[in-house]
Amino acid sequence: MADGLPSSDDRPDAAHTRPDGVTNETVEALGKLSEALEVVEQARGFLYGFHRLTGRADLALGEAADLFDAAGQRELADRLRNGVIGRNVIHGRWTFQVVEDYDDGYYxxxxDFEKTARDDLVGGRRHLFEAEMKEERRTHGRAHHEARPNDEL
Incomplete structure (x- = not known):
């Protein structure tokens, strides 16, 4: 640190450094866009959870129908098989179709919009807002506060 600047390994890498001429407002807007994408990703995860749980429920309902049959409750088992098991969860759709529509549409x-914005505005760099927040919050020169991973550890 002879020149007063942190050593190069104590600064963010180029992929997490703002390009020249990019304003604070642009970095903030990209940060908000990234935050929104993270929420969409989380919603997608919940949707896949809904898909898996609904599938597990349908299989358990099939087992229940078999158990009703074994218990001599054939009419109830048939009503379960014909009225509930394999039923669409939304008009015309099983959960895999809901997931596909979400993935191919909104998601x-x-x-794509988030990537295009990053490509157009900051050369594709990701998480600039967070990288700059890290620089503001970390204690320079302190262990476990490094700017980036040290492969020599």
């Missing part, structure tokens, strides 16, 4: 549109 893909948001993800």
């Amino acid at each position: 893909a549109t948001v993800k």
